[in-house]
Each structure stands twice: as C-alpha cells, then as structure tokens.
Amino acid sequence: MISKPNALPWLWLSAAVIGLDQLSKWWALHALQPMGVPHPVIPGFLNWTLAFNKGAAFSFLASSAGWQRWFFVVLALVISAVLVTWLARTPRRDWRTSLPLALIVGGAIGNLIDRLHAAQVTDFIHVYFRQWDYPVFNLADCGITVGAVMLVVFGLFAGKPADGVR
Numbered sequence: 001m002i003s004k005p006n007a008l009p010w011l012w013l014s015a016a017v018i019g020l021d022q023l024s025k026w027w028a029l030h031a032l033q034p035m036g037v038p039h040p041v042i043p044g045f046l047n048w049t050l051a052f053n054k055g056a057a058f059s060f061l062a063s064s065a066g067w068q069r070w071f072f073v074v075l076a077l078v079i080s081a082v083l084v085t086w087l088a089r090t091p092r093r094d095w096r097t098s099l100p101l102a103l104i105v106g107g108a109i110g111n112l113i114d115r116l117h118a119a120q121v122t123d124f125i126h127v128y129f130r131q132w133d134y135p136v137f138n139l140a141d142c143g144i145t146v147g148a149v150m151l152v153v154f155g156l157f158a159g160k161p162a163d164g165v166r
Contacts, residue, residue, distance in 0.1 A: 006091065006092060010092075010099065013099070013102040014103075017107060017110060017143040022110060031048075033050065035052065037049065044128075052121065053123055054069065055068055076112040087101050096150075097154070103147030107141060107144035121138065122138060
C-alpha cells in the first residue's frame with residue numbers, strides 16, 4: 001500500500017499566523033495604551049484601537065458570566081482538531097483545501113492562546129467609514145475569516161479536474 005503525502009506540512013502556515021498574531025497583540029498591548037483610544041493609521045478609514053473581547057465575533061456572549069471562555073476554548077480545540085484531521089486526509093498538492101484550513105487553524109489557536117492566558121481576546125484593528133463602523137478585530141480573526149471565505153469560494157467554483165482528483 002503506497003501512502004500519498006498529506007497536507008499536514010501546511011501547518012507551517014498555521015504556525016506563522018499564530019506567531020504574527022501573538023506578536024501583533026504583544027505590540028498592541030504595549031503601544032496602544034490606554035484602551036479604547038484610537039490611533040489613526042489611515043484617517044477616515046483605519047485606526048489602531050486597543051480593545052478586549054470576552055465573547056466571540058461581534059462580542060457575541062461577551063457579557064455572559066464567564067462560562068463562555070471555556071465554551072470558546074473547547075470550541076477552538078474541537079474545530080482545530082477536526083481541521084487538522086481534514087488536512088491529514090487531504091493530498092498535499094490540494095492547496096485550495098489546505099491553504100484555507102491552515103489559515104483557520106492558525107486563527108483559532110491564536111485566539112485560543114489569548115483566552116487561556118488572559119480570559120479575553122486582544123483586538124486592535126478598527127476599520128470604519130463615516131457612520132459605518134466595523135467591530136475591532138485582530139490578525140487571528142483575519143486568518144479565520146479569509147480561510148472561511150476561501151473554503152466557500154473554492155468549494156463553489158471548483159471545476160472538475162480531468163483525472164477526477166483535485
């Protein structure tokens with residue numbers, strides 16, 4: 001039985017996302033004090049603004065009694081385990097599956113580290129335009145979002161290869 005190389009080496013990308021995320025959060029914690037004060041990067045569009053989130057996206061469940069921390073820890077662990085298993089079963093050359101999965105794993109673990117260390121996620125990227133205001137987020141959130149969008153787009157627009165294998 002010949003074993004085909006799997007996509008687990010794509011986890012290097014997950015490690016890079018985790019490293020960049022944690023480094024950027026360290027910088028934000030030290031450079032953007034006090035919390036909530038905007039530091040304009042592109043006036044009228046982008047600020048660095050230190051914020052903390054005890055919930056999930058858009059501060060979902062942020063005001064709960066504390067149980068949400070462990071809920072999101074378990075959720076991140078389960079999702080990461082499922083996606084790493086998926087990578088282990090994916091052929092290495094299938095970058096359209098491997099790339100997004102690796103980004104999502106990196107983002108999930110980046111935010112998991114925050115939840116375990118500080119019981120909250122550090123955010124600092126604030127995008128806005130006139131009256132429109134997007135919630136503050138971080139690089140881990142970018143990895144999760146970009147990876148999820150890529151999975152959907154590649155899934156919707158994937159053609160059928162001539163040999164029947166991607």
